[in-house]
Amino acid sequence: MYEAGEPLFTRAQEAGAARRDASFDDVLRMITGIIATGYVSDEQRGRVLRFALDGIRTGKD
Structure with a gap:
């Protein structure tokens, strides 16, 4: 999970899409x-999952 997900999450952060x-x-x-x-x-x-994920997004996407 970490091997696949962490690089994607890092890219989302670098793109300004994730906190x-x-x-x-x-x-x-x-x-x-x-x-x-x-x-x-x-x-x-x-x-409930959408509520939580909305809190991770920066609102720039």
Whole structure:
């Protein structure tokens, strides 16, 4: 996961699309926690994941 994901996340940061104060490890742990939690529906899980990922984006994309 790290070998594939970390370079992509670094490129997103360098391009200004991802926050520089987050590490790939931070993001991976956040996503893992969100996905592992029980939800009422798949739609709710997707909504919560989108909320979290919106916080990682810089708004420049």
